[in-house]
Amino acid sequence: MQSVIDLLKSHRSIRKFNNEAIAPELLTELLLAGQGAATSSFLQGATIIRITAKDTRKEIARLAGKQTYVETAAEFIVFCADLKRAGNYCAAYNKPFAGDFTEHFIIATVDVALMAQSLVAAAESVGLGICYIGGIRNNPHEVSKILGLPRGVYPVFGLCLGYPDQNPEVKPRLPLEVIVKQEVYNEVGDAAAIAQYDDRIREYYRSRTGGGHGVSWSEQVAELLSEKSRPHMKAFLAEQGFTFK
Numbered sequence: 245m246q247s248v249i250d251l252l253k254s255h256r257s258i259r260k261f262n263n264e265a266i267a268p269e270l271l272t273e274l275l276l277a278g279q280g281a282a283t284s285s286f287l288q289g290a291t292i293i294r295i296t297a298k299d300t301r302k303e304i305a306r307l308a309g310k311q312t313y314v315e316t317a318a319e320f321i322v323f324c325a326d327l328k329r330a331g332n333y334c335a336a337y338n339k340p341f342a343g344d345f346t347e348h349f350i351i352a353t354v355d356v357a358l359m360a361q362s363l364v365a366a367a368e369s370v371g372l373g374i375c376y377i378g379g380i381r382n383n384p385h386e387v388s389k390i391l392g393l394p395r396g397v398y399p400v401f402g403l404c405l406g407y408p409d410q411n412p413e414v415k416p417r418l419p420l421e422v423i424v425k426q427e428v429y430n431e432v433g434d435a436a437a438i439a440q441y442d443d444r445i446r447e448y449y450r451s452r453t454g455g456g457h458g459v460s461w462s463e464q465v466a467e468l469l470s471e472k473s474r475p476h477m478k479a480f481l482a483e484q485g486f487t488f489k
């Protein structure tokens with residue numbers, strides 16, 4: 245049997261799924277596994293919305309940037325950061341609601357990420373493939389309207405789940421010495437290690453695209469961080485009640 249460590253090290257996103265459904269009992273187990281993740285201050289600030297309606301899947305796939313696997317995956321769920329559920333109890337216990345601090349936003353968003361990743365590890369352990377869909381934040385207003393999200397709740401990302409119909413290579417990560425530092429932050433040796441890593445990533449893309457253009461990691465992230473990134477998110481989060489005091 246594969247060890248948990250080997251399982252986690254063999255993750256790769258799956259974007260092509262076969263038609264096999266996920267048994268309802270298994271799905272419930274995966275959701276419970278996700279719920280087992282640690283949760284900051286016991287807030288339990290994550291809500292999952294499962295989308296089964298074909299039309300809704302189609303619309304969300306479009307809103308996420310024509311990501312067709314949102315439609316073709318056996319399951320598609322949306323992870324929401326949720327301060328409303330807990331916040332309801334301020335009124336119930338006659339307390340002022342002060343859940344709109346940046347810290348609360350961080351707590352709920354981290355809760356979502358931890359729950360999702362536990363669910364993902366559980367899913368991959370039984371042979372399922374997954375793909376996160378941050379693309380739903382391309383159009384967060386529309387997605388929130390479809391999902392009926394109230395103030396205090398925002399959609400962080402979607403997740404496609406299903407049985408893989410492809411077997412992509414594992415995407416190499418940065419060398420550990422670039423990621424893990426001793427005692428204090430430093431960048432000693434990073435440039436040389438990243439230059440070597442860039443070669444690996446170019447090769448990875450060449451092989452993935454059958455000899456096509458091999459872009460390096462540093463080129464990719466430089467491009468990413470030189471462009472505006474979903475600039476609508478600030479105003480959207482404020483509208484949803486994440487006002488960052």
Ligand SMILES: Cc1cc2nc3c(=O)[nH]c(=O)nc-3n(C[C@H](O)[C@H](O)[C@H](O)COP(=O)(O)O)c2cc1C
Nearest residue numbers: 255256257259311375376377378379380401414415
């Ligand atoms: C929060 C989050 C959002 C993501 N959103 C998308 C997405 O919208 N579409 C997609 O195809 N992949 C998406 N990904 C997958 C990443 O592109 C992928 O994890 C990364 O390239 C590393 O590849 P790997 O997962 O195969 O190791 C997302 C990943 C994360 C963690």
